Amino acid sequence: MRAPGIEIVRSARPPGAAAAxxxxxxxxxxxxxxxxxxxxxxxxxxxxxxxxxxxxxxISGAPRRQALSPLALHGFFQNGGAACVxxxxxSPGTRAARAALTDPATGREVVITASSPGNWANGIKLxxxxxxxxxxxxxCGFPLARCGExxxxxxxxVTGGDKAAFRVLQEGRGGRLWPDRPLPHHDAPLAIEVIDxxxxxxxxxxxxxxxxxxxxxxxxHPRYLWSFFAVQSPLGPAWAPAxxxxxxxxxxxxxxxxxQQGPGASALIRSAVFSTWSDAREADAPLRTAARxxxxxxxxxxxxxxxxxxxxxxxDAAAIQEAIRVLACHxxxxxxxxxxxxxxxxxxxxxxxxxxADIPLEPEAAPPQPCAxxxxxxxxxxxxxxxxxxxxQEEPRPEEDLPSFGDNIALLQEELITxxxxxxAGRERIxxxxxxxxxxxxxxxxxxxxxxxxxxxGAWRLVHPASLGTMLYPWIRILDPAxxxxxxxxxxxxxxxxxLLAASTRLRGSSAPFGGARIVGTIATERSLSEADRAQxxxxxxxxxxxxxxxxxxxxxxxxxxxxxxxxxYVPGARVLAFLRRALRVTGETLVFEPNDPLLQxxxxxxxxxxLNELFRQGALAGATATSSYAVRCDEALNPEGxxxxxxxxxxxxxxxxxxxxxxxxxxxxxxxxxxxxDDLESRER
Numbered sequence: 001m002r003a004p005g006i007e008i009v010r011s012a013r014p015p016g017a018a019a020a021x022x023x024x025x026x027x028x029x030x031x032x033x034x035x036x037x038x039x040x041x042x043x044x045x046x047x048x049x050x051x052x053x054x055x056x057x058x059i060s061g062a063p064r065r066q067a068l069s070p071l072a073l074h075g076f077f078q079n080g081g082a083a084c085v086x087x088x089x090x091s092p093g094t095r096a097a098r099a100a101l102t103d104p105a106t107g108r109e110v111v112i113t114a115s116s117p118g119n120w121a122n123g124i125k126l127x128x129x130x131x132x133x134x135x136x137x138x139x140c141g142f143p144l145a146r147c148g149e150x151x152x153x154x155x156x157x158v159t160g161g162d163k164a165a166f167r168v169l170q171e172g173r174g175g176r177l178w179p180d181r182p183l184p185h186h187d188a189p190l191a192i193e194v195i196d197x198x199x200x201x202x203x204x205x206x207x208x209x210x211x212x213x214x215x216x217x218x219x220x221h222p223r224y225l226w227s228f229f230a231v232q233s234p235l236g237p238a239w240a241p242a243x244x245x246x247x248x249x250x251x252x253x254x255x256x257x258x259x260q261q262g263p264g265a266s267a268l269i270r271s272a273v274f275s276t277w278s279d280a281r282e283a284d285a286p287l288r289t290a291a292r293x294x295x296x297x298x299x300x301x302x303x304x305x306x307x308x309x310x311x312x313x314x315x316d317a318a319a320i321q322e323a324i325r326v327l328a329c330h331x332x333x334x335x336x337x338x339x340x341x342x343x344x345x346x347x348x349x350x351x352x353x354x355x356x357a358d359i360p361l362e363p364e365a366a367p368p369q370p371c372a373x374x375x376x377x378x379x380x381x382x383x384x385x386x387x388x389x390x391x392x393q394e395e396p397r398p399e400e401d402l403p404s405f406g407d408n409i410a411l412l413q414e415e416l417i418t419x420x421x422x423x424x425a426g427r428e429r430i431x432x433x434x435x436x437x438x439x440x441x442x443x444x445x446x447x448x449x450x451x452x453x454x455x456x457x458g459a460w461r462l463v464h465p466a467s468l469g470t471m472l473y474p475w476i477r478i479l480d481p482a483x484x485x486x487x488x489x490x491x492x493x494x495x496x497x498x499x500l501l502a503a504s505t506r507l508r509g510s511s512a513p514f515g516g517a518r519i520v521g522t523i524a525t526e527r528s529l530s531e532a533d534r535a536q537x538x539x540x541x542x543x544x545x546x547x548x549x550x551x552x553x554x555x556x557x558x559x560x561x562x563x564x565x566x567x568x569x570y571v572p573g574a575r576v577l578a579f580l581r582r583a584l585r586v587t588g589e590t591l592v593f594e595p596n597d598p599l600l601q602x603x604x605x606x607x608x609x610x611x612l613n614e615l616f617r618q619g620a621l622a623g624a625t626a627t628s629s630y631a632v633r634c635d636e637a638l639n640p641e642g643x644x645x646x647x648x649x650x651x652x653x654x655x656x657x658x659x660x661x662x663x664x665x666x667x668x669x670x671x672x673x674x675x676x677x678x679d680d681l682e683s684r685e686r
Contacts, residue, residue: 021586022083023510023579024502026076027333027429028495029087029323030069030340031312031403033057034120034206036261037090038241038322040330046077051267053086054120054206056482059312060401064348066482072339072495074481078521079496080503085333087242087323089340089403090117091315095253096260097121097308101301103226104130104166104195105155105217107181109274110226112303115264117257119308124205124268128215128225128301131196132157141188143176144169149194150177155217157299158183159191166195168218201225203268205305210266229271231262239263242326244318269305315403320412328419328426334510334578335501336420337432337494341413344406347437349480349489409436410447417455417561421465428582430560430574431469432501434492437526441533444473445540452541452561466561467568467577471542472497475526476519476553490526493519493545497555501571510579511572511620511658515558519545522553529556543571567657576620576657583611584653596644598636604651605634612655622656630655 027040033054035041043049057067076084096117103110114121134149144150152171157164158179167179197217203210215225241258243250260270320341327336405412413433420426433451435444448471455465472493480489496519504512525547529537534556537544543557558571567573587607594600612630615621623629634651643650 021579021583022332023334023575024081024505025083025085025332026081026335026337026498026502027085027087027327027330028069028073028076029089029320029327029338030072031057031067031310031315031343032069032086032088034114034116034118035086035088036239037088037094037117038243038258039239039261040085040087040326042083042085042332044083046074049073049077049086053088059343060310062348062402064350065343065346065402066489068339068343068346068491069495071478071481071489071491072337072498075478075491075496075519075521076499076502079499079519080506081499082502082506083332085327085330087326088116089315089319089323090254091311091313091319092247092251092254093309093311093314094118094257095251095307095309095311096257097124097305099126099303099305101303103217103273104157104301105168105197106219106273107166111272111274112229112305113256113260113270113272114305114308115266115268115270116261117254117308118310120206121268121305122308124203124305126269126301126303126305127202127204128199130157130199130299130301132299133194133196135194136192137189138192139189141190142183143172143178144192146175146177150192152177153218155195155197157193157195159193160188197221199225201229203266205268208268210268212265226271226273228265229269230264231260231270232264242322244322246316246318310401312403313401315405317405317408317412320405320408321415324412324416324419328423328429331425334429334505334575334582335432335498336416336429337434337498338412338416339434339492339494340403341405341409342434342437342492344402344404345409345436347490349487410450414451414454417451417465417469420468421455424585427468428578428585429468430571430578432494432498433469433471434494435471435473435475437475437490439474441473441529441536441542444471444542445536447471448540448542448561449563452563455561464562464564464566464568466541466563467574468560470558470560470571470574473537473542473544474529476522476545477524477526478521479523488523496520496522497543497545500555505575509615509618509620510575511615511618513558513572514555515543516554516556518552518554525553541569572620573657576615580611580615580655584608587611591649596639596647596649600649601634601636601639601651604649605632608632608634608651608653612653615655620658622658628656 033056035053041052043052056070059065059067073084094117096114097119098111098113100109100111102108112126114124136147136150138144150169152169154169155166156169157166160183163184165183167181167183169177170180172178195217199215199217200211200213201215212228215223215228217225239262260272264270320338323338327333416431416433420429420431435447439447451469451471452466455469474493475490476493476496477488477490480487497514500514500517500519504514504517525545529544529546534544534546538557538559541559541561541563543555543559545553546556547553560569560571560574562569562574568577591600591604591607594603609632612621612632613626616623616626616629621629631654632651634649638650638652639648
């Protein structure tokens with residue numbers, strides 16, 4: 001523009017509802033080392049995951065088994081995943097580590113609880129050193145005269161004989177000073193130590209060390225020690241735990257742990273103050289078994305947390321069902337996967353066998369002397385583990401703390417699909433499904449067909465429920481991130497593929513394919529797939545994962561469970577439709593309560609066209625031009641007076657979704673002179 005005036009230009013990416021919506025956020029439900037339980041929380045990267053949810057989780061009693069969700073999250077971020085929503089599973093027997101001590105200023109009992117339930121916090125230590133400002137001997141006992149540090153409101157430690165107690169001095173008759181509470185001993189002389197009320201607290205454990213300065217032991221101070229470590233605010237809707245109805249009435253230990261896992265100053269602990277020791281015991285029954293810390297011993301407040309438990313073996317199908325409901329209704333995820341479903345049937349892994357060291361030969365031992373007559377035959381030596389197996393005897397094995405939903409995996413996968421189809425928010429996302437380990441191509445194809453049959457059996461509107469899920473096959477082998485030099489592990493593929501999908505979505509939009517991309521961090525597949533295997537999987541709507549020489553392990557398919565030909569038969573098409581449902585819903589919500597007149601119809605048409613135009617620019621639509629790709633209609637014919645009187649606004653949207661290219665036919669003609677000419681190029685769908 002060269003002269004004064006107004007010029008209308010199109011921005012590279014106009015703002016609006018479509019630009020504000022994200023389609024790369026993935027929802028996970030699984031077992032994590034720590035972090036808020038039964039609550040969905042958003043995490044942006046691997047560093048934040050480690051800070052909030054910890055590391056990898058070995059299964060108690062099963063030294064070669066570990067939780068699958070941390071491995072899936074590691075692969076998700078490895079393959080380009082970013083934001084995700086995590087839901088930590090728990091069980092009715094889950095409880096938080098805790099400890100108790102006496103508040104020196106008030107004499108009330110304080111219960112220190114871990115910031116989230118689980119055995120991860122066992123051994124965490126809280127230390128609050130106490131500094132003595134001055135010492136004085138009271139030969140005649142109380143009352144005391146005011147003198148320097150000996151003043152009203154001072155925190156003192158009173159020692160008489162072999163007993164000591166903390167008290168706060170208060171002013172009595174004649175300006176003399178008395179303890180605020182009776183002393184357990186009255187024998188003079190007494191030793192008076194004035195304690196500095198300003199302290200620092202150190203919390204150490206679980207690989208974390210925290211130090212807090214400027215805290216006070218006096219309740220009236222704005223940084224009162226125990227108020228500082230308490231839950232900072234009442235639990236809002238975002239922190240309300242999702243508790244399965246079958247768990248009611250809730251275990252006291254779990255109820256208290258869930259109430260203490262809100263936001264707080266410390267990442268490790270929370271505190272609660274009770275009026276008496278009996279109140280503290282009634283608030284958490286397991287504390288009755290703990291020894292009461294002796295009041296007034298030493299010049300430091302110390303507490304070591306214990307008695308936390310994960311109780312993974314009590315995680316049941318009801319816990320998974322509640323997790324499915326939460327992830328289906330959460331506003332953020334556009335993809336849902338639950339690799340932890342496979343934990344009860346996941347194979348145990350062996351560590352790499354080290355090369356045997358050279359063993360020096362020793363001279364052969366002399367044969368034993370024969371037994372003297374009358375000597376009893378010595379008892380046989382106990383069988384070694386290998387000999388016991390050969391003899392048919394079972395060696396004792398520790399009880400594995402594995403979840404109890406192993407027999408319900410198929411039903412839970414079916415419930416995941418039907419839950420997504422039955423909720424408004426659920427229809428705006430798709431599920432990545434894992435096969436059982438060791439399944440053949442025929443078995444997984446039959447499983448995919450069964451899932452599609454169950455999904456399509458419901459009377460759903462606006463969606464083909466089978467298009468909301470994709471079955472991946474087979475499992476993949478990765479180096480164990482916790483010990484890459486010692487072992488590799490087989491893991492479900494959904495977490496790694498979710499990372500590919502999220503990365504491609506950020507770069508190219510919700511229609512971006514992930515098929516053909518290499519799965520980073522994967523060294524092999526559970527089984528190799530022949531061309532016949534891949535053909536069978538493709539025909540039965542299973543997304544294959546294939547190892548290709550020179551490229552590595554590749555996502556070799558992106559089909560949904562939908563058997564009817566159409567755009568939603570493919571993951572990119574299904575995700576475009578899911579994104580379109582979300583974008584149209586969000587756009588419509590901005591128009592609610594506006595005057596229902598022709599101007600509103602025009603605004604609605606413009607808003608919907610903006611959403612569709614964004615999809616067209618991303619290449620998600622099939623037409624060569626915007627006009628041939630979509631059409632929006634919102635006029636008086638669709639909105640007669642009777643409909644307006646009912647408060648309705650109706651718009652019709654026609655859209656042509658692009659179908660991805662899977663099969664390419666190239667026709668080549670050879671000339672007599674040896675030339676090669678490509679004379680036709682077409683794509684076709686199978």
